[in-house]
Amino acid sequence: MGLRITDxxxxxxxxxxxxxxxxxxxxxxxxxxxxxxxxxxxxxxxLITGVYAPDRGQIQLGDHTVSGLPSDAIARxxxxxxxxxxxxxxxxxxxxxxxxxxxxxxxxxxxxAAFRTGNFLRQEARLLAESREHLARFGLLDRQxxxxxxxxxxxxxxxxxxxxxxxxxxxxxxxxxxxxMNPREVEELIQLIQQVHRDFSLAILLIEHQLPVVMExxxxxxxxxxxxxxxxxxxQEVVRNPLVIEAYLGEEEAPA
Amino acid sequence: xxxxxxxxxxxxxxxxxxxxxxxxMVCALILALxxxxxxxxxxxxxxxxxxxxxxxxxxxxxxxxxxxASLNLLNGYLGEFAxxxxxxxxxxxxxxxxxxxxxxxxxxxxxxxxxxxIILVVTLGGAMLMAAGVGYLIGLVTFKTVGDYLAIxxxxxNMIIVNAxxxxxFVGGPRGFTGIPKNTNFLAVAVCALLxxxxxRNLIQSSFGxxxxxxxxxxxxxxxxxxSIARAKNWAFTIAAAFAGLAGGLWAQNQQFITPRxxxxxKTTEILVMLYLGGMASLSGSILxxxxxxxxxxxxxxLLSTFAPQLAEWRMLISPLILIIIMLTRQTGLLxxxxxxxxxxxxxx
Numbered sequence: 238m239g240l241r242i243t244d245x246x247x248x249x250x251x252x253x254x255x256x257x258x259x260x261x262x263x264x265x266x267x268x269x270x271x272x273x274x275x276x277x278x279x280x281x282x283x284l285i286t287g288v289y290a291p292d293r294g295q296i297q298l299g300d301h302t303v304s305g306l307p308s309d310a311i312a313r314x315x316x317x318x319x320x321x322x323x324x325x326x327x328x329x330x331x332x333x334x335x336x337x338x339x340x341x342x343x344x345x346x347x348x349x350a351a352f353r354t355g356n357f358l359r360q361e362a363r364l365l366a367e368s369r370e371h372l373a374r375f376g377l378l379d380r381q382x383x384x385x386x387x388x389x390x391x392x393x394x395x396x397x398x399x400x401x402x403x404x405x406x407x408x409x410x411x412x413x414x415x416x417x418m419n420p421r422e423v424e425e426l427i428q429l430i431q432q433v434h435r436d437f438s439l440a441i442l443l444i445e446h447q448l449p450v451v452m453e454x455x456x457x458x459x460x461x462x463x464x465x466x467x468x469x470x471x472x473q474e475v476v477r478n479p480l481v482i483e484a485y486l487g488e489e490e491a492p493a
Numbered sequence: 494x495x496x497x498x499x500x501x502x503x504x505x506x507x508x509x510x511x512x513x514x515x516x517x518m519v520c521a522l523i524l525a526l527x528x529x530x531x532x533x534x535x536x537x538x539x540x541x542x543x544x545x546x547x548x549x550x551x552x553x554x555x556x557x558x559x560x561x562a563s564l565n566l567l568n569g570y571l572g573e574f575a576x577x578x579x580x581x582x583x584x585x586x587x588x589x590x591x592x593x594x595x596x597x598x599x600x601x602x603x604x605x606x607x608x609x610x611i612i613l614v615v616t617l618g619g620a621m622l623m624a625a626g627v628g629y630l631i632g633l634v635t636f637k638t639v640g641d642y643l644a645i646x647x648x649x650x651n652m653i654i655v656n657a658x659x660x661x662x663f664v665g666g667p668r669g670f671t672g673i674p675k676n677t678n679f680l681a682v683a684v685c686a687l688l689x690x691x692x693x694r695n696l697i698q699s700s701f702g703x704x705x706x707x708x709x710x711x712x713x714x715x716x717x718x719x720x721s722i723a724r725a726k727n728w729a730f731t732i733a734a735a736f737a738g739l740a741g742g743l744w745a746q747n748q749q750f751i752t753p754r755x756x757x758x759x760k761t762t763e764i765l766v767m768l769y770l771g772g773m774a775s776l777s778g779s780i781l782x783x784x785x786x787x788x789x790x791x792x793x794x795x796l797l798s799t800f801a802p803q804l805a806e807w808r809m810l811i812s813p814l815i816l817i818i819i820m821l822t823r824q825t826g827l828l829x830x831x832x833x834x835x836x837x838x839x840x841x842x
Contacts, residue, residue, distance in 0.1 A: 286717055312719035326710035328830070329703070336700075337707045338718050343700035347728070350699035351692045353838070361699070404718055 239264050239440040240285075240316075240408050245294035245304075247284055254280045256464045258294070260442075262408065267434050267441045269451040269472070272461035273484055278444045279321060281461070282410050286318050287311040298407065313341060317406035319397045321413045321444075327386030331377055331396060334385045335368040338403035368403070374436075375399040375429075391422040395429060402437060409433070411443045415450050427453055448476060460484065514835040516694070520687045524680075531680040548679045552747060554787050555682035556740045559689045561767045562779040563736035568765075569773035570697055571729045572709025574644040577631075577651035578737050578764050583756035584627050584654060585620035585738025586745040587664055590673045592616045593746060599674055612676050617685070617742045624738020625731045627654070632730035636723050639712075651758055658753040669752030676746040685743060689736050690836075694776055696732070698838045705729055706774070766812045769819050772826030777833040782826065786815070 242260040246253070255277045262268055270278050283289045285296055287308035296304035303311045326334050344360040372378045375395050380388060385396060394414055401409055411430070415423045427450060434441055445451045451458055452472045459469040462484040468475050475481055533539065534548050560578060567575040593616050600609050635646050659667045696702055704725050707715040716722050745751050771782020790808065797805045819826060 288713070288717075307721075308716045309719050309721045312717050318717055320714070324711045324714035326707045326714065328710055329706055333703055333706075337703040337715075340700045340704050341719050345700070347696070347701060350701055351695050353695050357699070364700070400718070 239266060239299075240442070241297045242285070243295050243297075245281070245284055245296065246292050247280060247289055248292055253464050255284065255461075258461075258464075258466060260459070262440045262442055265434070265438065265440060266457075267430075267443070267455055269443045269445055269455035269458040270461060271445055271448065271451055271458055271475075274446075275463075276461040276484075277464040278461055279412055280464075282318060282412050282444065285311075285410060286316060312404065315405070315407035316410065317401035317404050317408070318410035319394075319401050319412055319414060321416055323390075323393050323397050325385040325393055325397055325400070327384065329385055330381065331383055331385050331388065332365075332368055332372065332381040334396060334400050335371055335403050336364050338400050339364050339367060341404070371399060371403055391418060391425065394418070394422075394426065398429065398433065402433065402439075407439055409437075409439055409441045411441065411445075413444050413446055415445060415447050423447065423450060426450070430454055448472075452476070516691060516835055516838070519835050520691070523683060523687065527680050527683045531678055535678075550787065550791060552677075552679045552682045554783055555679070555686040556743050556747070557764070557767060557783040557787060558686045558780055559736055559740040559743070560764045561771065561783050562689055562693055562776055563733040563740075564764055564768055565773065565776065565779050566693060566697070566705070566729055566733045568768060569775065570702065570709065571705045571726060573639065573726065574641075575647045575730070575733070576644045576758070576761055576765075577647035577649075577654075578733070579756040579758065579760035580647075580651035580654035581624040581628055581734040581737035582741035582744065582760065583658060583753065584734075585624040585741030586751050586756065587658060587670065587741075588623040588738070589616040589620040589742030590670045590745045590751060591664065592619045593674055593676060594672060600676060609676055613681055613746075616676065616746065617739055620738040620742030621735040622738075624741065625735035628734020628737075629727060629731045631734075632727040636726045636730070648758060648761075651756075651761055655753045655757050658756075665752075667753065669750060670745070671750050673745050673749045673751070675749050677743050678747075682743055682747070685739060689739065690776055690780070693736070694836055694838065697776070701725075701728065763812065766816050769826050770815060772829030772831070774830050775826075775828045775832055777831065777836055778826055778828035781828055785827070786812070789815075 240260065240262040242258060245255055245258040247255045258281055260268070270281060272278055280289070284291050284304075287303070287306055287310070291304055294304065295302060298314055298316060301314060303314050303316070306314070326337065329337065343364065345354070345357045348354075349357040369378060369381065372381055375398070377392065377396055377399065380392065385393065388396060398409075398411070398414070414430070415426055418426060430441065430443070431454065443451065443455060455472055457470065458472045458475055459466050460475055460478070460481045461467070462480075467480045467484060468478045530543070530548065534543050534545050560582065564575065564578045567573050593612065597612055597615060600612055602608070603611065631647075631650050635643055635650070638646060658664060664670050697705070704715065704720050707718070708720065708722060708725060712722055741756070767782045767786045768779065769782075770786055771780070772778030790811070793808045793811060794805070797808055
């Protein structure tokens with residue numbers, strides 16, 4: 238069982254950013270959330286990952302209720318995410334970005350690290366090997382010693398997804414991964430997400446502004462507008478829904 | 494106001510090659526030089542060449558390295574702006590002084606070398622534990638804030654610690670703590686400084702260090718990678734406080750006389766100047782910054798007292814001036830974000 242969200246609601250002052258959001262994300266599902274700017278998509282992610290506390294509603298990961306937990310606990314429970322504006326550890330090396338993500342499985346304590354005990358050295362060698370293997374899967378191994386901030390944009394996106402996956406999540410949240418990409422990069426990204434979905438045993442929830450990405454990747458999407466779900470279903474049907482067209486293109490003006 | 498200038502870092506990627514010189518070799522070399530040096534000065538050999546004043550300078554440098562390197566953990570690697578380091582030094586100094594005078598027999602009553610070693614381990618261990626405890630408690634409160642607020646709070650705690658000691662009669666209050674036995678010498682300080690550098694280096698080059706730096710780089714991302722930010726920061730704070738306490742314990746048993754005022758924000762500022770001069774997030778920088786600053790100040794003192802005694806007090810203008818010049822011209826300091834090769838540990842297989 239993946240992620241189940243019921244009646245998720247969040248208000249900022251008088252503004253209802255998310256109203257009664259529901260989601261059933263199966264074990265290996267790949268679903269999308271689309272909607273115009275300011276529709277509340279990123280707020281949904283921020284609620285799921287505990288950046289904001291929901292005003293109402295419940296978020297369940299498997300049998301555990303994660304709503305109300307602090308962000309780090311939610312992350313350790315198995316929800317990883319990427320950000321609309323990439324948040325890498327820019328001055329750390331590409332390799333360290335990944336190795337850092339393995340911190341919860343470091344397998345040594347403070348004293349062992351301080352005195353570089355045998356166990357520390359073994360575990361650290363394991364962490365490095367795992368990180369390099371992980372980087373190789375994403376085609377970033379030859380970049381391992383470069384600073385993450387110096388990578389080209391597309392590779393930064395890839396590294397951010399790789400880093401999120403390094404924590405071994407059950408659910409991966411991708412926040413507008415195609416933002417700011419050119420068509421060729423978008424094509425690579427779609428392949429990458431398909432590959433991740435195939436190779437890793439996890440569920441993916443994708444926010445996207447660009448309809449083609451969602452159309453190609455997701456079997457089911459929800460459309461948010463002003464915090465409310467105005468449509469859901471297969472992407473091909475959803476985009477023909479008059480409510481969705483209205484939300485995206487604006488209301489047709491009444492003839493004067 | 495941004496307390497933490499974010500300069501354009503152009504640190505080169507670390508070279509894959511490893512230096513043939515290892516950290517332990519440098520330690521061995523320094524100790525091999527320190528031991529005969531200490532013994533010769535103690536024995537009063539070659540008084541013209543081996544002036545005890547030089548040894549005193551080296552001792553100061555050693556203690557300052559401990560202070561600056563441990564503050565670097567917070568201000569450089571963790572990326573917070575802590576302003577209360579001298580407060581933890583005070584806790585360590587007074588703890589060690591109390592242990593040495595009230596709790597332990599004098600070194601004379603114990604076997605010569607071993608006795609001093611035992612006294613040092615107990616007093617310095619006590620100093621570190623006490624400072625770490627105080628640091629942990631203060632950290633619990635402090636790390637609810639970041640940035641400017643954290644700077645103000647740590648500064649406030651520094652003042653509280655100094656004022657509290659001033660009002661404690663059993664440690665001499667504002668008159669200071671006198672009659673502390675001289676249990677440390679250059680050799681002990683050198684051992685402690687090398688140990689500090691080694692332990693800090695090991696921690697920084699571990700999962701703990703990577704987590705600290707990741708918090709500096711992007712706290713939100715680190716948190717969403719499962720890092721408990723408050724916990725990780727408090728570990729760093731506690732460790733840094735412990736080493737500040739160590740420096741304080743050494744200081745007390747070297748100077749033999751301490752007053753609360755020697756640990757006020759002026760001392761904190763001095764540590765900061767050395768830290769920024771050497772460079773953030775670099776232990777090599779901390780070493781270089783301390784050596785450069787200490788030698789510069791001593792040189793100025795000697796020059797001024799010889800050639801222009803009426804200007805002697807102007808010496809103290811130099812350190813804030815250095816800080817201003819660094820911030821204006823080279824925000825990374827002498828060695829910001831770079832490490833001498835021998836200070837980098839061997840990478841895992």
